[in-house]
Amino acid sequence: MMINRLIAAVLPYMPKRLVWIFSKKYISGENLADAIRESEKINAEGCVVTIDILGEFISRLEEAESFKIQYIEVIEQFSSRKIKGNFSVKPSMFGLLLDKEACYRIIREIVAVADKYNSFIRIDMEDSTCTDDEINIYNRLREEFPKRVGLVVQAYMRRTLDDVKNLMKSGTTTSPLNFRLCKGIYIEDKSIAFKGYQEVRDHFMEDLEFMLKNNIFVGIATHDRYLVEQSMLLIRRLNIPKEMYEFQMLYGVNPKLRKYIVEKGYTMRVYLPFGTQWFNYSTRRLKENPNMVWHILKALIIRG
Numbered sequence: 001m002m003i004n005r006l007i008a009a010v011l012p013y014m015p016k017r018l019v020w021i022f023s024k025k026y027i028s029g030e031n032l033a034d035a036i037r038e039s040e041k042i043n044a045e046g047c048v049v050t051i052d053i054l055g056e057f058i059s060r061l062e063e064a065e066s067f068k069i070q071y072i073e074v075i076e077q078f079s080s081r082k083i084k085g086n087f088s089v090k091p092s093m094f095g096l097l098l099d100k101e102a103c104y105r106i107i108r109e110i111v112a113v114a115d116k117y118n119s120f121i122r123i124d125m126e127d128s129t130c131t132d133d134e135i136n137i138y139n140r141l142r143e144e145f146p147k148r149v150g151l152v153v154q155a156y157m158r159r160t161l162d163d164v165k166n167l168m169k170s171g172t173t174t175s176p177l178n179f180r181l182c183k184g185i186y187i188e189d190k191s192i193a194f195k196g197y198q199e200v201r202d203h204f205m206e207d208l209e210f211m212l213k214n215n216i217f218v219g220i221a222t223h224d225r226y227l228v229e230q231s232m233l234l235i236r237r238l239n240i241p242k243e244m245y246e247f248q249m250l251y252g253v254n255p256k257l258r259k260y261i262v263e264k265g266y267t268m269r270v271y272l273p274f275g276t277q278w279f280n281y282s283t284r285r286l287k288e289n290p291n292m293v294w295h296i297l298k299a300l301i302i303r304g
């Protein structure tokens, strides 16, 4: 609805308290204890998690140090509690756009800690100003920590299949590729990104088929039922072993679909964000699904 879109667009300028009503659906909480509690619940439902500390596009490099310390603490806590899960990082949180080399060194430190605990770090893909650098960071880290890092690729980017093919060439046989495939969430120009709804789906399936046929691990990250069903058919047709893929969904989005996938016996990883910097993450989610505005208004009315 037009009115929902309008409200979603102005929401970033509204009081934080108002945005929080909407946000708490998508975020486990502000603290590590919240993330631990929700992860244990998700594990009990038969799913694994990937933990994301909220924050991105920092303006001072000192902030990166503090986020690094938080990530290391999360990895240690999750390992000691034997929570089934891994971790996702956004390089812009570690100063990608301020100092690439410093950003690389910080992420490397986090991956080294993950390595110590036999864990895994997924590098989220941000907007197109970050794509080349995020691919580079991944490529460097996968040589040193072959089984400990993965990257996200976005089906809406025209370049994605070429990026995947280039990454196949640049690695050695001891550094297998590991991707999360998603549609892509940032607003990009049509010169670099596919825009049509079905067009993006078609490229998603094309990328997925290429990866599965080339022995590349894929996290199939979508809430689009059509893509879920098509992926299941493809996996069956190609007879892909279970250890080469998993499904992934965002915390708070379509729990019914999540249950359906789990009940069919597929591995499901839930992307679980936590932290004090929930504002940007939430307003992006809201723009993605403006119908949520109705729920916010309803909550406001009920609260009186």
Ligand SMILES: Cc1cc2nc3c(=O)[nH]c(=O)nc-3n(C[C@H](O)[C@H](O)[C@H](O)COP(=O)(O)OP(=O)(O)OC[C@H]3O[C@@H](n4cnc5c(N)ncnc54)[C@H](O)[C@@H]3O)c2cc1C
Residues within 6 Å of the ligand: 123, 124, 125, 126, 152, 154, 180, 182, 183, 184, 185, 186, 221, 222, 223, 224, 225, 248, 249, 250, 253, 254, 270, 271, 285, 286, 288, 289
């Ligand atoms: C685990 C995971 C990790 C991701 N990581 C990245 C990343 O690193 N970089 C990146 O660019 N993007 C990332 N994304 C976001 C992704 O690119 C899409 O923008 C997002 O998943 C919406 O696309 P969709 O495939 O779910 O299809 P859509 O067609 O957008 O949605 C399918 C259905 O799900 C519902 N839905 C979608 N989003 C919401 C929502 N927020 N609330 C309620 N319902 C919703 C829609 O209403 C629709 O009915 C990630 C997504 C997931 C699931």
